[in-house]
Amino acid sequence: MSQLIYSGKSSLIQDFVLKADPVFLRTDAHEMRCYVCKKGIDDGTSLMAKTLHSKNIMLCEKHFE
Numbered sequence: 842m843s844q845l846i847y848s849g850k851s852s853l854i855q856d857f858v859l860k861a862d863p864v865f866l867r868t869d870a871h872e873m874r875c876y877v878c879k880k881g882i883d884d885g886t887s888l889m890a891k892t893l894h895s896k897n898i899m900l901c902e903k904h905f906e
Contacts, residue, residue, distance in 0.1 A: 875901040 872881055873888055876898040880886040888899045
């Protein structure tokens with residue numbers, strides 16, 4: 842849509858408004874837990890991320906080594 846606005850004397854302002862369809866994103870979230878012992882941050886365990894076979898996993902301080 843284009844809008845023309847006359848602002849006096851000889852100046853003319855044109856404004857373009859582009860309308861886009863809304864994009865809906867699909868996401869997938871899981872609670873963070875240790876991949877080995879299944880302890881989570883709600884248990885007071887600190888978790889660290891590690892890449893294993895091209896996949897990111899979470900490990901607690903006991904299993905990170």
